[in-house]
Amino acid sequence: MDVFAQFRQTVLDALGRLDLPGAVRTDAVSAEPPRDPSHGDVATNVAMVVAKQAGMKPRDMAERIATILEDDPTIASVEVAGPGFINLRLSPDFWRERVAVALRAGDDYGRLDIGSGTTVNVEYVSANPTGPLHVGHTRGAVFGDALASLLAFAGYDVTREYYINDGGSQVDTLARSAFLRYREAHGEAIEIGDGLYPGDYLVPVGQAMKDRFGDSLLDRPEEEWLLPVRDFATDAMMEMIRDDLAGLGVTMDVFFSEKSLYGTGRIEDAVAALDAKGLIYQGVLEPPKGKKPEDWEPREQTLFRSTEYGDDVDRPIKKSDGSWTYFAPDIAYHYDKLQRADRLINVFGADHSGYVKRMKAACKALGDGSDRLDIKLTQLVKLMRDGEEVRMSKRDGTFVTLRDLIAEVGAGVVRFVMLTRKNDASLDFDFAKALEQSKDNPVFYVQYAHARVHSLMRRATEEAGIAVPDDAALAGADLSSLTHEADMALIARIAEWPRQVRLASDSHEPHRIAFYLYDLASAFHSLWNRGNADEGLRFVQAGKPEVTLARMALARSCALTISNGLRMLGVTPMEEMR
Secondary structure, three states: OOHHHHHHHHHHHHHHOOOOOOOOOOOOOOEEOOOOHHHOOEEEOHHHHHHHHHOOOHHHHHHHHHHHHOOOOOEEEEEEEOOOEEEEEEOHHHHHHHHHHHHHHHHHOOOOOOOOOOEEEEEOOOOOOOOOOEHHHHHHHHHHHHHHHHHHHOOOEEEEEEEEOOOOHHHHHHHHHHHHHHHHHOOOOOOOOOOOOOOHHHHHHHHHHHHHHOOOOOOOOHHHHHHHHHHHHHHHHHHHHHHHHHHOOOOOOEEEEHHHHOOOOHHHHHHHHHHOOOOEEEEOOOOOOOOOOOOOOOOOEEEEOHHHHOOOOOEEEEOOOOOEOOHHHHHHHHHHHHOOOOEEEEEEEHHHHHHHHHHHHHHHHHOOOOOOEEEEEEOOEEEEEOOEEOOOEOOOOEOOEHHHHHHHHOHHHHHHHHOOOOOOOOEEEEHHHHHOOOOOOHHHHHHHHHHHHHHHHHHHHHHHOOOOOOHHHHOOOOOOOOOOHHHHHHHHHHHOHHHHHHHHHHHOOOHHHHHHHHHHHHHHHHHHHHHHHOHHHOOOOOOOHHHHHHHHHHHHHHHHHHHHHHHHOOOOOOOOOO
C-alpha cells in the first residue's frame, strides 16, 4: 500500500474522532513527504484545510489532531509547524516492515487499484502506413506503451490501439511509389518524382508485387491498378510496422482502419450525433488569421461548432464539393472509441499540437460534455553521434529507422532513454552515452543496481556459506539490525514506490518511473559504497548469518522494486552485466 495514502487515512481517522460541528470537506487533505526531510517523514495540511470549515484556527485544530496521532504506535513523533502543518516522524519498526511488505508482494509490489477497472483506450504510434517506423515514431511508441503498462499496474482496464491512416491521399502516393518499384522489378529504369516516397524499403515490395501479380498490371491504366496496389503496399507496410513494434516490445490490442469508416455510415452517424445537438451548420469560415492567401475565396461548408467546447474556430467537416474533410473520419473514429472506453488517451507528435483543441472539443460534444480525452504530445528526438547531430531527410528517404536504433543499442536501452525526459520536452539521444557504463548513463546505472543484488546472492552462498531463502521466506528475517541512516534512506526510497505509481498514473507521466528508478539505484549504490569503508554496512558479513539475511532482505526488496519498475517501462531487468 502507498505509505502516504495510508497515513492520509490515519490523519482523517484522527480528524473523525474530533467533535466537530457538522461535516467537513476533506478532498484537499494531503499527506506527502515534507519538502525538507529534516521536518520528518510525512507532512499533512489537514488542519489548514478543515479549520475554517469547523470555525477554528488552523494551529488549534492541528494541536488537537496531533494529540490523537501521538497515540499511534507507528508514529514516533508529531510536530505542529508554522500556521498549522503537522509533521510526522514514523517509527523505525514501521520502516523496516516496509522491506517485508515488498518481499511478500513480490511482482505485485506497488500494484494499485485506483483505476478500479475503469476502461482506458490508449492510442499511440498511429504512423501513416507509408514506410518503416523511424526514430521520430519511437518516442511516441515507448511513451504510449509505458503509459499503458503504468495504468494497467494502477488498476485500469487498458486497451492499446493503433489507428491505421489508410483512407487518405498518402496511401495513394504510397501506391504510386510502390508501382514504380514494381516496374523496376521487371527491369525498367525508373525515376522517382517529387512527392513520391524514394526509400529503398519499397524495393522488396515491388518484387513481392511482381511475384504476386506477374506482369498483369504493367500495361493497365492507373484507375485499374491503383486500388490493388494500394491494398498490397499498405498491407506490406503494416506488416513491417508490426515487426518494428515487436522488436521494441510493443504489442497492440487493436489495429483500427480508417478505411473501415468510409461507405459504412459510421461517419454519417457521428455527424448526426453532433447535428442532433445543434452543433452542425452551413457557414463560411474567415481566412486564416494574419494573412489572406491569394487563392482564398469564401465558400459555404458544413461546419462543426467546436468553439462551443473551447476550440478557437469552428471546423469544417464537409467541403463545398460534398466530400468529407480529414477531420470527419477522425470524429467518427473517436465516436467509436467513446463507446468502447470510459477514458481516451491519444499520444501525438508535437507537429499535431494544433489538432488538440478541435479533437478535445469533438469528444466533449460527442460525450456528456466532460473531458474524457487526454492528448499527450511527444517532442522531437535529436540523434547525436560523436558530438554531431545525425541529419535526416524525408525528401531524400534518409532517416534512422527504429530497427536501426534497436540493432545498435538494444530495445531496453532505447526504451529507457526515451523516458529520461518528460514527453513534452525535447530529447537528445546520444549513441555513445546510451552505451556508456557510468553513472551518467541512467539505464546502465539502474540495471547495474539490479545485477549487483543478484551477485550479492551468489556471494552470500560462496563467502558466508548462507543459502539465501526465497523472497517469501526472506520476508520473515529479523530486520532489527537495519539501523543505520543509510539503511533507512534506502528503505524509505523502496517504500515510496507505490506513491510514485499513483502520482505517475494520475498525471499520465511514465517518465516519473524512470526518474524514481534512478534515485532508488543511487540510494542502493550509495549504501554499497559506504560498505567499502564501514564493514557494518556490507551486505555480506561472514560469521553473521542473521545480519547478512537482514541485509539480503533489504537488497532483494530493492531489486524487486527495480524489476517491477523496469518491466513497467518495458525493459528486461539484467541479472549479470559484463
